[in-house]
Amino acid sequence: MRDLILAMVKPLVDYPDHVEVETEEGASTITYKLSVHSEDMGKVIGKQGRVAKSIRTVVYAAAGSKQQKKIFLEIVE
Template sequence: MAVRNSSMRRLVEYIAQSLVDNPAAVQVREVRNDRQAVVLELRVAPEDYGKVIGREGRVAKALRTLMRAMGTREGRHTSLKVV
């Protein structure tokens, strides 16, 4: 299952890099990874923070929806924190 978690991390990283002006500043790391849950933490440059959150949180919600769909296939809970 580590391969899928890695692909989940890479997907979030790819999407975030596509959205921001400074893709080199994008960092995604696994905060928690156990049998029941995967928590990813997304960091971006301060000026790009609004771009990954979106209006009324729509972009962040879409990222979380993608993660939830991937996690459902594995039978695990997934979460994304934008810090």
């Protein structure tokens, strides 16, 4: 799942080397924390959050059938 997130986000940003994904796994959840360069934050979020929503939709669809845990994607500074 980490590779999928990286594959979607890196082409969108100006600083692909600063894209990082951390994974936190709980008892019933998996949280992916996406961090990008501060100048790229707007590109990843998009107008009215459309890009972020699209990334989340793809991640949730890809992981939903494979995992028995709830999946979350957070975009952090």
